[in-house]
Amino acid sequence: MRLAELSERSGVSTATIKYYLREGLLTPGRQINTTTAEYDEEHLRRLRLIRAMIQVGRVPVATVKEVLGHVDDDSLPRAMRLGAAVWALPQVPEPDADDEFVQGARVAMEELLRTLGWANAQAMTSVSPSFRSLVVAAAALRRLGYDWSPETLVPYARLMRQVAELDMEFMESHVSxxxxxxxxxxxxxxxxxxxxxxxxxxxEEESTRRYGFE
Amino acid sequence: MRLAELSERSGVSTATIKYYLREGLLTPGRQINTTTAEYDEEHLRRLRLIRAMIQVGRVPVATVKEVLGHVDDDSLPRAMRLGAAVWALPQVPEPDADDEFVQGARVAMEELLRTLGWANAQAMTSVSPSFRSLVVAAAALRRLGYDWSPETLVPYARLMRQVAELDMEFMESHVSxxxxxxxxxxxxxxxxxxxxxxxxxxxEEESTRRYGFE
Structure with missing residues (x-):
């Protein structure tokens, strides 16, 4: 398809597509002559992904480029490729390691992962930005005096593990x-x-079921 | 306790506490003499809640006031009181009803709730801001060509229902x-x-378990 059709089908203006091409977010089309290039379904799919990150996820353009670099890096093992792409998305900043609530939260969340028995726990606690987010959220609760024990979170984490299994099954339904x-x-x-x-x-449903018009 | 102690225990500066008092977010302390007021544990708890909303949730001060109004409104039945407080938090704007993806997403999400058999479904689809958020998110996926059928979401919704049950049990462990x-x-x-x-x-755990170093 030509640029005009790519624009119409993706809902992204031709000026914006040209900008993405210049920034290297999108690979160039197949050049037909000096002024015309041909684009395919893969360009369309990629354009939709870029738009999702920028318009819905408010991800900065430079970060989109980094994320796509990981998505396309077929030298990485699959788990690392998935992880690298998600990790490159905007994350919470490193929490203040001197803060007593952060320290307490980190110890508690490390204990949570040990209790769960997740094989990957060691790597998570040392490098995962999601573990950092968990510590930040737990520290905020502790600072407010809600000192949730790791045991309180165990059933939540087990349900999230089931959610992650659904995610993986959905992902595996895609081919490439x-x-x-x-x-x-x-x-x-x-x-x-x-x-x-x-x-x-x-x-809302559970609250109405339990309390009705009490 | 005096203002200075309230400030120290809450981690909120005295100037900010005075601002919250002026704005009516915090009820006045018990006046001991013309210059001194006495605060209690309820002030402290409320101050922590305000701080959670403003600093962590980035909720505007006017919205915090509205949320607290619902929290304190004991004329409402419990389910409505909980709902009103959460609904008053910042929500996604009303989606464009003329957008074909929004229309399709709304129909699909209404079908999802019918499939789930939630008793409160009728009220949700007409007024809940969370239903609106769901439609906006589903419309974004549809616009990207990911046309998830309502059936795909059923197992996700059932897991979230289990999460909501945990939430309610935790909530009920609080007295007032x-x-x-x-x-x-x-x-x-x-x-x-x-x-x-x-x-x-x-x-991450599930991805590593499934793919390891493939």
Missing amino acids: EAEKAEVAVLGAVLVEPMLQALHRLAQ | EAEKAEVAVLGAVLVEPMLQALHRLAQ
């Missing part, structure tokens, strides 16, 4: 490795708001 | 009605980032 990595990124950007909305609706 | 409503608000502001972090960690 690049598509699998794309789904992992989309999941982080688009599925999380959906899960959050489902969680709040479930709370 | 005001504290229960506070926990509902804190849940929305502080527990959601925690669930999100647990979800991503579970993905």
